[in-house]
Amino acid sequence: MGVSHLLSDVIPPGACNLLNSSTIYANNEVNLAEVDIYGFDYDYTLALYSNALNTMIYNTARGFLIEHFKYPEGICKYDYIPNFAARGLHYDIQKGLLMKIDAFHYIQPGTVYRGLNPVPDEEVLQLYGGTYHVPLQQDSGFYGKVKGGPKVKQFMDIFSIPEMTLLAAANDFFITNDIEYDPVHLFKDVSVSEAIGMVHLKGYMYKWVMEDLDKFILRGEETDAVLHRLVSQGKKLFLITNSPFSFVDKGMTHMVGKNWRDFFDVVIVQADKPHFFTDCIKPFRRLDGNGDLRWERIQSLEKGQIYKQGNLFDFLRLTGWRGSKVLYFGDHLYSDLADLMLRHGWRTAAIVPELEQETKVVCTDRYALNLTWLQALTGLMERLQTHRDPESKQVFQEWQSEREELRVMTKNLFNPQFGSIFRTCHNPTYFSRRLCRFSDLYMTSLSCLLNYDLSYTFYPRRTPLQHEAPLWMDQLCTGCMKTPYLEEIQAESDI
Numbered sequence: 001m002g003v004s005h006l007l008s009d010v011i012p013p014g015a016c017n018l019l020n021s022s023t024i025y026a027n028n029e030v031n032l033a034e035v036d037i038y039g040f041d042y043d044y045t046l047a048l049y050s051n052a053l054n055t056m057i058y059n060t061a062r063g064f065l066i067e068h069f070k071y072p073e074g075i076c077k078y079d080y081i082p083n084f085a086a087r088g089l090h091y092d093i094q095k096g097l098l099m100k101i102d103a104f105h106y107i108q109p110g111t112v113y114r115g116l117n118p119v120p121d122e123e124v125l126q127l128y129g130g131t132y133h134v135p136l137q138q139d140s141g142f143y144g145k146v147k148g149g150p151k152v153k154q155f156m157d158i159f160s161i162p163e164m165t166l167l168a169a170a171n172d173f174f175i176t177n178d179i180e181y182d183p184v185h186l187f188k189d190v191s192v193s194e195a196i197g198m199v200h201l202k203g204y205m206y207k208w209v210m211e212d213l214d215k216f217i218l219r220g221e222e223t224d225a226v227l228h229r230l231v232s233q234g235k236k237l238f239l240i241t242n243s244p245f246s247f248v249d250k251g252m253t254h255m256v257g258k259n260w261r262d263f264f265d266v267v268i269v270q271a272d273k274p275h276f277f278t279d280c281i282k283p284f285r286r287l288d289g290n291g292d293l294r295w296e297r298i299q300s301l302e303k304g305q306i307y308k309q310g311n312l313f314d315f316l317r318l319t320g321w322r323g324s325k326v327l328y329f330g331d332h333l334y335s336d337l338a339d340l341m342l343r344h345g346w347r348t349a350a351i352v353p354e355l356e357q358e359t360k361v362v363c364t365d366r367y368a369l370n371l372t373w374l375q376a377l378t379g380l381m382e383r384l385q386t387h388r389d390p391e392s393k394q395v396f397q398e399w400q401s402e403r404e405e406l407r408v409m410t411k412n413l414f415n416p417q418f419g420s421i422f423r424t425c426h427n428p429t430y431f432s433r434r435l436c437r438f439s440d441l442y443m444t445s446l447s448c449l450l451n452y453d454l455s456y457t458f459y460p461r462r463t464p465l466q467h468e469a470p471l472w473m474d475q476l477c478t479g480c481m482k483t484p485y486l487e488e489i490q491a492e493s494d495i
């Protein structure tokens with residue numbers, strides 16, 4: 001009888017099937033009955049894109065690097081690697097290292113990559129002056145703006161996954177061919193937010209998507225169903241996107257039909273988020289039927305019209321849509337959600353497509369076994385540490401290395417390089433901490449809304465703080481779980 005057999009006895013029956021990827025998770029209590037107005041970002045919120053888009057962005061950016069910036073042709077040999085990088089990673093611009101950082105600003109050992117290869121932990125410590133800690137003042141911050149330029153940049157955009165992969169590939173090319181280069185130049189040339197590349201890339205991207213909507217846009221009929229449902233129940237809808245009108249119009253017509261504008265009370269394109277939420281400088285402009293800019297001053301935001309730019313302060317003044325009766329959906333934690341949460345008091349909902357894959361992993365027997373054993377072992381180590389005799393010390397060492405192996409195995413279930421986007425070994429990640437701070441709700445896709453009544457209240461689970469005893473039962477009806485025990489409890493009480 002192996003350990004895994006013993007372990008399976010302590011895992012509650014059915015625990016591995018508890019999670020459901022179409023669930024909406026709550027960080028904060030939200031009563032949908034109080035929400036009258038629903039706002040949306042467009043890219044990766046109303047429109048989900050297939051992975052084919054990542055390959056296209058990668059190939060074009062790689063071509064751009066070689067043709068425009070005259071990088072060596074050899075980089076062409078590096079094809080796009082799906083699932084190499086993950087959202088929320090940090091990149092050390094001067095050292096050319098991709099890494100995962102936790103909520104306390106510590107690098108997770110084993111998740112630092114130079115090119116396509118991991119950097120040994122001892123070397124990482126050496127590179128960072130004997131610590132895994134990365135100081136906040138070196139970080140790119142919410143909007144990537146740090147005086148003198150950031151030393152470490154966090155990639156929070158779903159569009160930046162091909163960008164991280166290209167950085168890794170190009171670094172790898174220079175290192176394996178023993179060519180001297182400056183990682184800072186490479187970052188500037190690749191980084192879509194810094195270089196002129198992004199303007200070109202976004203232009204290409206709009207073109208590809210518009211030419212083959214079926215190939216690139218996923219689950220459009222679900223977006224259609226969500227919008228229908230909200231409107232039929234008397235909710236007001238608005239759209240604030242950074243994308244241009246022609247692109248949004250094509251996609252929305254594909255998903256919802258040519259009358260899609262009837263669903264929205266206000267449509268704003270090329271909004272220039274996050275500045276839309278922070279600055280009150282740019283006034284709204286109206287686009288006419290041909291997509292040309294009009295010169296009139298905007299006195300009201302009218303249904304059926306298309307507006308460009310603008311700012312949140314004018315938006316609030318003209319619509320009167322304030323506070324917690326507004327729920328805004330977006331995929332970018334900083335440029336969509338942070339300011340709304342911290343300054344303006346709208347309710348926020350984060351779209352996190354990665355949840356689908358991650359909850360699948362969490363539901364496997366392998367994960368449940370690993371994690372149960374990991375926790376049991378940690379508890380044993382906590383108790384054994386006070387025993388100073390040589391034999392106990394020896395056992396402690398063995399457990400420690402077993403714990404280390406378990407952590408690596410658990411990490412690899414998600415992504416062999418970087419693990420889960422939500423957790424390091426035991427802490428929440430930098431990404432995860434910000435997700436909890438800037439979103440009231442989070443979910444795989446907008447379609448999760450279809451599973452709930454529009455007067456539903458989301459109650460977050462009360463998880464014990466470190467100083468609290470777990471005195472209460474977990475909420476049996478909690479939205480994030482099916483309730484396998486409820487029937488058992490009822491059956492028992494009938495006896």
Ligand SMILES: [Mg+2]
Pocket residue numbers: 041042043044045330331332
């Ligand atoms: Mg977006």
